Amino acid sequence: MPTLTKLYTMKEASEHNSAGDCWVVIDGKVYDVSSYLDDHPGGDDVLLQATGKDATEEFEDAGHSKTAREQMETFCVGELDPSDIPQLEVVAEKQKNYVPEKLVQLSKQYWAVPVAAVGISVVVTVLYLRKK
Known part of the structure; x- marks a missing residue:
């Protein structure tokens, strides 16, 4: 060639x-x-x-x-x-924004899980303190 x-x-x-x-x-x-x-x-x-x-x-x-x-x-x-060739800058920019964007999407989609965990923790704490 x-x-x-x-x-x-x-x-x-x-x-x-x-x-x-x-x-x-x-x-x-x-x-x-x-x-x-x-x-x-x-x-x-x-x-x-x-x-x-x-x-x-x-x-x-x-x-x-x-x-x-x-x-x-x-x-x-x-x-x-x-x-x-702007490829390296574009790839770096995509990688930089990919993870936070994905986390934001997941946190919006599954917001009930952490809220439920906090709620259960509060109930368990209140019940525990009542026994004392």
């Missing part, structure tokens, strides 16, 4: 977003899939929806075969400029 020397920004890659000129970005690489639109098993609309953004997650979720991954390399036209 030849060394990729051409670097693109996400903005440059996203400008190629029509049926006649369709580029997708997957794993930091830029692919010109214009000639593959009619042959794509999932249809051309799947590829057209992937333009203008990093489509790595969608690509991985689709469960592409080893053969499909090898074929994809023939469409590679370059890489994203490393200074233009």
Whole structure:
């Protein structure tokens, strides 16, 4: 495989977003899939929806075969400029907000459990103190 020397920004890659000129970005690489639109098993609309953004997650979720991954390399036209890849910041932001958001959702959903525990504790304490 030849060394990729051409670097693109996400903005440059996203400008190629029509049926006649369709580029997708997957794993930091830029692919010109214009000639593959009619042959794509999932249809051309799947590829057209992937333009203008990093489509790595969608690509991985689709469960592409080893053969499909090898074929994809023939469409590679370059890489994203490393200074233009915001993925690490986005992942860190998602992870930072995920746990507190999940806890808030659970606490709203199961608020009765801690309230019941406190109520039972109060009743047990009052009964215990009455016996003394």
